[in-house]
Amino acid sequence: MAKTDILIIGGGPAGVTCALTARKNYPDKEIVLVRDREKSIIPCGIPYIFNRLNSAEDDILPDKILEDNDIKLLIQKAVEILIDNKKVRFDNGEEIEYEKLVLATGSEPVFIPIKGVDKKGVFVIKKDLNYLKELREAVLEARNIVIIGGGFIGVEVAEEISRIKGKNISIVERASHCLETNFDEEFTKVVEEKLKEKGVKLYTGKVVEEIEGRKKVEYVRLDTKEKLPCDLVLLSIGARPNIQLAKTAGIKVVERGGIWVDEYLRTNIGDIFAVGDCAQTKDFFTRKDVPIMLASTACHEARIAGSNLYKIQNLKENKGTLGAFSTSILGLGLGAAGMTEKIAKKEKFDYVVGKAKVVNRHPGKLPGAESIFIKLIFLAGSEGYLLGGEVMGPESIGETINIISLLIQQKMSAFDLQSLQISTHPLLTASPISYPLIVAAQDAIKKMRDRF
């Protein structure tokens, strides 16, 4: 196999989705997917290997979907892209020539330069089966666990471990609230309350000064001089795009960011694309570079690239990333898309907030009734475009946030929402009278009127 049509480097969600999309769009092309690990991991599933899954192996991304779609899998480490020859070289010396190359090299978790970070017992969330097996064992054995970073990964791991008896879990977060990047305070407070009820200790607005211990970790010392005992420290403070391969080849990268890409995920070099965590994302509203690394965003990019590899045939440009996001913490579903109120304020948008709190059953006496809270941010004034939304409630909010995401992508307004055709059912949704998206839109319209 010295030559192929489409070569994809990376076997995570972006690489796989790009391969599958390319297969559907180019049935006659040969597609090769190369990855450097024997097994691929489902990144978003990692927090659940500690309890709800029985092993790290349960979180493997199956290769069957590749076989079924006639995509050749190669386990090799790519070490060089020879741009002029349109070839990729592997660490065993072999080379493959490509017509189209897609970089889906992903990201690596970052280690912060704090003292003691190199001690035994400090872990990160690495998408590597053997590493995760080791981490799982260590977590099950540990009693005192300190998680540094209260973003969604830190919080998801904390909730998962809190389901195991006898664990003393602490989260240290520099910001004033956990999940602060994704949600406004009405939401983060509820999550924090839930975590605390479950016994997780929260140290928000605090910074780690040192990880102490002889050889192994023993204490995490904060800037407040508090010392948290620990057998295990988990760093979940973010990830860095894997751009070395691209950079070495002379492909353009964004300063302190990922690989530069255009609207169709094309790099500055002909016939080379980049998708997923390794590619730089831009914000939907401001076009600023943003460090959003979500599997859903990665797959979105992969689909755009995968259908436009040979010629632009799917004229749906990448409008920038909304960062649509959902999670589930101790039975509470949470979703966010577009701007939070905090961001809208910071970015100087003139906005109005609409809120609704309703029940997901009608009548409310039906079994399974749970509360849904929704917050929508609209551009103030006559346009009234939806800028962002946050929602919390039962499992169904995982799809509610996709409605919000779609409304934003379609540049829909509070007035559009007011006249939305929706479907409701006593056992599935809120009542048609009080469908939360519409009630929140009407709340915002009222506030817009009150302004004049």
Added chain:
Amino acid sequence: MAKTDILIIGGGPAGVTCALTARKNYPDKEIVLVRDREKSIIPCGIPYIFNRLNSAEDDILPDKILEDNDIKLLIQKAVEILIDNKKVRFDNGEEIEYEKLVLATGSEPVFIPIKGVDKKGVFVIKKDLNYLKELREAVLEARNIVIIGGGFIGVEVAEEISRIKGKNISIVERASHCLETNFDEEFTKVVEEKLKEKGVKLYTGKVVEEIEGRKKVEYVRLDTKEKLPCDLVLLSIGARPNIQLAKTAGIKVVERGGIWVDEYLRTNIGDIFAVGDCAQTKDFFTRKDVPIMLASTACHEARIAGSNLYKIQNLKENKGTLGAFSTSILGLGLGAAGMTEKIAKKEKFDYVVGKAKVVNRHPGKLPGAESIFIKLIFLAGSEGYLLGGEVMGPESIGETINIISLLIQQKMSAFDLQSLQISTHPLLTASPISYPLIVAAQDAIKKMRDRF
């Protein structure tokens, strides 16, 4: 109270929603809602009064929301509209003058003219508290129950009663499958299988010839000469709009249909609107008159009317009804919006079908994993607009169908769907690689390509 600004006749979801919308849009207007019953019922909740709710009273639509929004409630029966004087007369002789009048008079279940339909023991689903209390008692006492009509109400009631021990339930349906109006066969078959497993007997493709019995119902005799023993017969074969008040006043009505309305739910008479079941709905794609009577549709119309009573200020015309619909049968959620394949064929649309079957968790080994099946109908050719969608799976499909409904309303295509930004989470949704709407769209795109 001989005069008011906005007068709404009818206290169901349409009337209430119109009043609430009017209140938000016209904070200074006096709003009066008149209804002829002491208590209002949540129509979609009625099937659940037999088991999951403890009484018919549990399904009352609370009046508190009216009080909270400064909407005056009047319990009176409107008997005449005096168009020239802009007055409504009640059966106690009193009159109210209005600036704007909204008719939300709803619908009544139909009795078919079969022999024996007047016997004791024959019921319909009437939105009347006392009638429903009586029906509930009768259902709890009955052993053999025959439901005539296998539309969604018939099926929902059958499933609810099947949760009570010792009931022998039969459904007689003229069409070849239950739920045939809303779903294609891939879906109706699954529902029928579930009902049969639960012991419900199905007589599809069969017609009732007579309801036999001395005074009380004893047998339902079919055209096949089968005789189904019964203590109770429930007719659920449809409803008829309540148009008498409008008709008598000389307001235009559609032949064998509801009150004629324009895009903004205005009748042919100035300052008189009609919303909900009593107003004639038109199909989204064909503009044909369709007998769709759903609370969600009614509320949609009520919001358009309620925000445009004095002047058109919400330029979102009523594009015609999609009939977005969802239900839940024995734990299986089902949703449909727009055209089924059957309808697309019948109405001579050139279409392509895309399908996907995925799991609502990733990895699939996570607890709560259930299968989602989705079927999307797209206009064939380069436009590729979404014409309709059907979905079945867990509770979250109640919102998935609202995404589908929105996609249709926005005239989005299979290509748009392919590049949709979505949010996914292991515990809430399918994986980002196999998000069902996108996979089904890609399946359709492939078929479109294969055509050329």
